[in-house]
Amino acid sequence: MARKQESLTGKIDWLTVVLYAVLVLFGWAVIYSSSYSGDGKSVFDSTVNSGKQFQWIVASVILAALILIVDSRFYTTFSYVFYVMLMLFVVLVMFVGVEVKGQRNWIRIGGFQMQPSEMAKFAVSLAVAKFLSGLNVDIRKWKDKWRVFAIIGFPMLLVLIQGDAGSAIVFVALALVLFREGLESYFLIVGASVTVLGVMALLINKYILVGSLLVLALLIIYSFRKNRKMAGIVLGLWVIASGFVFSVDYAFNKMKPHQRDRINVLLGKEVENGKDWNIRQSIIAIGSGGFMGKGYLQGTQTKLKFVPEQSTDFIFSSIGEEFGFVGSFGVIIAFLGFFYRLLYVAERQKSQFSRVYGYCVASILFFHFLINIGMAIGVAPVIGIPLPFISYGGSSLLSFTVLLFIFIRLDTQRYDTMR
Numbered sequence: 318m319a320r321k322q323e324s325l326t327g328k329i330d331w332l333t334v335v336l337y338a339v340l341v342l343f344g345w346a347v348i349y350s351s352s353y354s355g356d357g358k359s360v361f362d363s364t365v366n367s368g369k370q371f372q373w374i375v376a377s378v379i380l381a382a383l384i385l386i387v388d389s390r391f392y393t394t395f396s397y398v399f400y401v402m403l404m405l406f407v408v409l410v411m412f413v414g415v416e417v418k419g420q421r422n423w424i425r426i427g428g429f430q431m432q433p434s435e436m437a438k439f440a441v442s443l444a445v446a447k448f449l450s451g452l453n454v455d456i457r458k459w460k461d462k463w464r465v466f467a468i469i470g471f472p473m474l475l476v477l478i479q480g481d482a483g484s485a486i487v488f489v490a491l492a493l494v495l496f497r498e499g500l501e502s503y504f505l506i507v508g509a510s511v512t513v514l515g516v517m518a519l520l521i522n523k524y525i526l527v528g529s530l531l532v533l534a535l536l537i538i539y540s541f542r543k544n545r546k547m548a549g550i551v552l553g554l555w556v557i558a559s560g561f562v563f564s565v566d567y568a569f570n571k572m573k574p575h576q577r578d579r580i581n582v583l584l585g586k587e588v589e590n591g592k593d594w595n596i597r598q599s600i601i602a603i604g605s606g607g608f609m610g611k612g613y614l615q616g617t618q619t620k621l622k623f624v625p626e627q628s629t630d631f632i633f634s635s636i637g638e639e640f641g642f643v644g645s646f647g648v649i650i651a652f653l654g655f656f657y658r659l660l661y662v663a664e665r666q667k668s669q670f671s672r673v674y675g676y677c678v679a680s681i682l683f684f685h686f687l688i689n690i691g692m693a694i695g696v697a698p699v700i701g702i703p704l705p706f707i708s709y710g711g712s713s714l715l716s717f718t719v720l721l722f723i724f725i726r727l728d729t730q731r732y733d734t735m736r
Contacts, residue, residue: 344707396447403440442677483700490684603637610641
């Protein structure tokens, strides 16, 4: 038993574990600072956010140790079982869940409550890895494309029905994994084009936009005037694009008022007074930190609670105010180093399952990082997703820990040739 334990500890990628620990402990310190009121309460006091987070950190460490002890084949064998179980939980929460901040997506058991949509991220990642590593599976075949799209899209749809658009959009990040495994690049081109066209449709008069697209289509047709097939394709694309442009307003108006407000704020449109409060205060807090910051526990914007959700969605504003440009840049560099390490570890896997799962982990965490910091500085819509390992919250910390340490456990078996 001792030999096995020594063998396991020797195979663990301790650099990744250390980076995880640094981010978690730094996040704990920032959570304490963001809720500090000068009343002398300890960082371990369970009546404040930092004390509660400490309990979640302890739980996460215990959970991480348990994940490392379990044989890695357990995760490959029961990937689909995890997926089905978590999907059942996501469905169940619609009927027996408790409402938090207007969304019924939490399950409460005694004094403990969790968000199944957070835990679903590791289950979906396992299912995607299991499917793509299957025999005779080729992402370039349409039947396999639709199957993996369904694996990702089903939980995304369920979470959207619950009204949690932020958590639902996170699953889109798994598309990056599909490109690594051979999905054609034209999907990326189409996705980017649809996004740009959708934004332009909200900013530009529809008829001017459609007319401009027609001029562009005619110029392309003229350039390929001897190719009738090309002309037909271009005209067909113009018709589809025009239909999409005129459907954007319909989809936009179907959104909830607060979602429309967030998009309008991002696009720089006029909104009712106070609708852009969160972003304005976050930017003010970050800007007030200057180059070196005001110092730990010295953030006035934070202490006076000008920034809403300063321990969760906008925790980066607390970092910017107290640690300034230097501290903010350091946090970003730490995250980028962490992501680089994840990709490096993923690429050294001999098992396709482990490699795919590793890319799922990196993609989900990177998406959270990109959007959360983007929200804080006003370049991404406010969709309420946490900064990995740093934002306050038990469900998010546990889910990120499970997501990461399953990969660390799989990496210990990297010389296994199993698909």
